[in-house]
Amino acid sequence: MPDHSALRVDGARLWQSLMEMARIGATAKGGCNRQALTDADRDGRDLFVGWCEQLGCEVSVDAIGNIFARRAGRDDSLAPVLAGSHLDTQPTGGKFDGVYGVLAGLEVLRTLHDAGIQTEAPFEVAVWTNEEGSRFNPAMIGSGVWSGVMDIHTAYDTADKAGKTMGDELERIGYRGDIPATARPLEAAFEVHIEQGPILERERRQIGVLSGIQGLRWYDLVIDGDACHAGPTPMEARRDPFMAAAPIIEGCYRLAAAYSPWGRATFGDIRAEPGSRNTVPERLVVNVDLRHPDAAVLDQMDREFRLLAAEHCERYGLDFEVNEIWHMPVTRFAPQCVAAVQGATDMLGYSNMQMVSGAGHDSLYIASVAPTGMIFVPCENGISHNEIENAEPADLEAGCNVLLHAMLAMDRHDAAA
Ligand SMILES: [Zn+2]
Secondary structure, eight states: OOOOTTOOOOHHHHHHHHHHHHTTTBOTTSOBOOOTTSHHHHHHHHHHHHHHHHTTOEEEEBTTOOEEEEEOOSSTTSOOEEEEEOOOOOTTBOSSTTHHHHHHHHHHHHHHHHTTOOOSSOEEEEEOSOOSOSSSSSSOHHHHHHTTSSOHHHHHHOBOTTSOBHHHHHHHTTOOOSBOOOOOOOSEEEEEEEOSSSHHHHHTOSEEEEEEEOEEEEEEEEEEOOOEETTTSOGGGOOOHHHHHHHHHHHHHHHHHHTTTTOEEEOOOEEEESOOTTEEOSEEEEEEEEEESSHHHHHHHHHHHHHHHHHHHHHTTOEEEEEEEEEEOOEEOOHHHHHHHHHHHHHHTOOEEEEEESSOOHHHHHTTTSOEEEEEEOOGGGOOSSTTOOOOHHHHHHHHHHHHHHHHHTTTTTSOO
8 A cells, every 4th residue: 555644635725615615604703604405505515516526526415415525446346435524504603513524524535636646445525414403403314314313204394493394495405316315335434523612622632533422311300399379388388399409400410520521411491380480380390411421321320310300309299200302322433443543643643632522423323334433623712503613724734634544544444455
């Protein structure tokens, strides 16, 4: 195999492409609003497709609008090595979330093109449809359908707030493609992404080598008591759901701390019924979100949370239910892909650390059907899903170089040299 270790991407060109894409759907505060299957999303897709065609790539679109740009390999029958992410954004999103992973993939193809390198396997860049889930719920529909986790007809019928369906909007913007949205063999799939959290910046590391994605469990904790007047009713005479909820929440924070640094406990919404200032609620519905990257620890957190709920509700004579509404299992990336990312990072001499992703990504679904790996780079103050989202050009360039060399490492990595 030829030695490509001196090969580097063009960081300035990558930055320029990111800034050019950011003009589509640009917001007044410097962010982007390029929600899935809007006119802006179509324009962004068209720009990407045009760039790929300039390189001589073959571009195909599948039935859920996922785009695949393919650069032929010496042996085109081999399973491709793929880089992918998403071009859609939040309504008040940034310039880098998702877009970086797509355009870094493009920069890898451009670098190979300029250097006249023909890989053994085809190299592809994928754009997954509707990763954000802000216009069409849930998130990660394109990669979910492709991986067989979601049903395409359900996806087509998914409507936005105005009642427009995904199927019709795909058709309208010209991205309801003709190839089936089903997984095919991949040698490896990589996704480079901004961290969307503060850890790399805090630890002063340029590259995060991801071993997997955190698992999560979502619950509605429902506690029933008795409504009564806030004034005349003595405290000891009440069946007040909040009296149990307070120590349960406190206990969950202690749980997250006990399993730090990766344990998480979040209470995003609490609804009191009937919801009146001077009435003790008769019912409380608490949204609970528990996360940990180790499946055994997440199971342990689940058990301890249920014990906490039982202990404190019984103490105050309250009825309760723990309704688990979603369990996203822990994702572990393929060892050969993690090794390829680590090897590339070490070869390039970048400071780095192994970590897990706290957020979901397309790679979560791709990992269920293909060997997958992810690379993180820092973002300013860990801020994302915000128009002020920002990243250093040097970090973006470093992540792209890691992507390039991880992909090259997986190019017929098991073939005899
Ligand atoms: Zn993203």
